[in-house]
Amino acid sequence: MTEFSSPLVIEDLPATLRRPILLAAFAGWNDAAESATSAARFLCQCWSARRIGQILPEEFFHFGLTRPEVRIRGGSQTREIRWPAIEFFLTQEPSLPRDVIVLLGVEPHLKWQTFCGHILEVARRAQVCLVITLGALLADVSHTRPVRVSGVSTDPEIATRLQTTPTRYEGPTGILGVLNDACRRAGLPAVSLWANVPHYVSEVSNPHAILALARRVLEFLEWRTDLGELEGAAAEFDGQLARILSLKPEVARYIEELERRDAKAEAAEEEPISDAPGAAQLIREVEQFLREQRGETGQS
Numbered sequence: 681m682t683e684f685s686s687p688l689v690i691e692d693l694p695a696t697l698r699r700p701i702l703l704a705a706f707a708g709w710n711d712a713a714e715s716a717t718s719a720a721r722f723l724c725q726c727w728s729a730r731r732i733g734q735i736l737p738e739e740f741f742h743f744g745l746t747r748p749e750v751r752i753r754g755g756s757q758t759r760e761i762r763w764p765a766i767e768f769f770l771t772q773e774p775s776l777p778r779d780v781i782v783l784l785g786v787e788p789h790l791k792w793q794t795f796c797g798h799i800l801e802v803a804r805r806a807q808v809c810l811v812i813t814l815g816a817l818l819a820d821v822s823h824t825r826p827v828r829v830s831g832v833s834t835d836p837e838i839a840t841r842l843q844t845t846p847t848r849y850e851g852p853t854g855i856l857g858v859l860n861d862a863c864r865r866a867g868l869p870a871v872s873l874w875a876n877v878p879h880y881v882s883e884v885s886n887p888h889a890i891l892a893l894a895r896r897v898l899e900f901l902e903w904r905t906d907l908g909e910l911e912g913a914a915a916e917f918d919g920q921l922a923r924i925l926s927l928k929p930e931v932a933r934y935i936e937e938l939e940r941r942d943a944k945a946e947a948a949e950e951e952p953i954s955d956a957p958g959a960a961q962l963i964r965e966v967e968q969f970l971r972e973q974r975g976e977t978g979q980s
Contacts, residue, residue: 687736688798693770693805697870700779700806704799705814705896708787708958710854712877715889717784722894724782726905727771731782733802735766740795764788768802778904781806785974787855795855803868810838811863811870811898813856816886819876821940823921827892829856832862833871842900844872873897878938881921958966 704721705711741764748763766785781802782966788795803811818950821828830847833839856872863870873896875889891910898905925932 686798687739688733688801690733690802690805692730692732693771693802696969697770697772697779697806697837698777699809699811699834700781701810702781702783702799702806702808703812703814704783704856704859706785706787706855707855708786710815710856712816712818712875712882713882713886713889715875715877715886716814716893716901718885718890719814719893719897720782720784722890722910723780723897724769724771724784724877727773727776727779729771729782730770731767732766732770735785735795735798737764737788740766740790741786742789743962745789746786776807776901778901781808791922792858793857796859797955797963799859800862800866802869808868811868812842812870813860813870814897814971815854815856815874816877816889816893817874818879819923820938820941821876821878822935823878823888823918824879824935824939827888829873829892830876831871831873831894832860833869834860835871835917838869838871843871847874854912882935884888887917890918 694759703720703723705716705843707714707717709719731825738914746764746962748761750759752758753760764786766788768786769782771780771782783799783802802808817830819828831842832847860870860872873893874887875892877886877889891907891914894907894910925935
């Protein structure tokens with residue numbers, strides 16, 4: 681059924697699904713180093729998910745802030761406009777114990793409560809049993825330590841199964857916080873998983889964080905797949921950073937300090953980004969080095 685009078689467009693939602701969960705990730709403020717959206721895309725690829733609907737962007741975006749893009753189609757000279765996308769994908773992979781709807785999009789600027797209402801409408805129609813939101817935040821952590829996944833849940837048992845580290849964060853929130861609150865008020869179980877990303881490598885893709893989020897979801901679903909591609913990317917990422925440490929002893933000392941602090945604060949609230957002398961310059965040097973290395977190897 682397709683609705684043209686509403687921003688919510690349902691294209692192909694089966695009448696009956698197997699205890700579905702809704703998995704959501706948004707680019708923007710909630711998505712440090714694009715870790716959450718990359719994890720969601722990876723899972724979509726693993727499960728050969730197909731698009732079943734979308735939320736049209738007109739009511740929810742300030743296009744002066746998030747501009748549509750002009751693209752040339754194929755080998756022709758036809759130019760087309762690509763708008764910010766908010767899309768629903770469905771997998772009914774037989775080996776999964778339940779069906780999964782994946783929501784991938786860009787954090788909107790406007791009407792967040794109305795926007796979340798459309799997401800809950802999809803959850804209602806599909807009889808979703810659980811919502812899992814994926815996010816990533818910048819933290820004072822070292823890339824040499826295991827990725828900490830913090831989170832909150834309306835269901836303590838689900839939080840335990842997903843192995844989240846509780847957070848006592850209070851302050852500004854993004855669309856994920858609003859969506860989780862909307863789920864709570866609607867009586868729909870929800871859990872939010874956040875990967876802690878080292879702030880000094882915030883502008884390049886972080887395969888460790890992507891892997892950590894994907895693994896949490898896969899373990900919850902008790903589904904195994906080949907993670908070799910992500911593991912290989914993580915090993916290469918570590919190799920690039922190891923090269924930095926060998927060339928820049930001041931960066932190595934900074935990261936050693938983060939390791940000590942991270943070890944002490946592992947079970948505590950994340951600390952704010954460090955204001956240690958020279959930290960900003962070190963961050964710029966690390967990010968520039970990684971961009972140059974990825975350019976040399978032809979990686980994006």
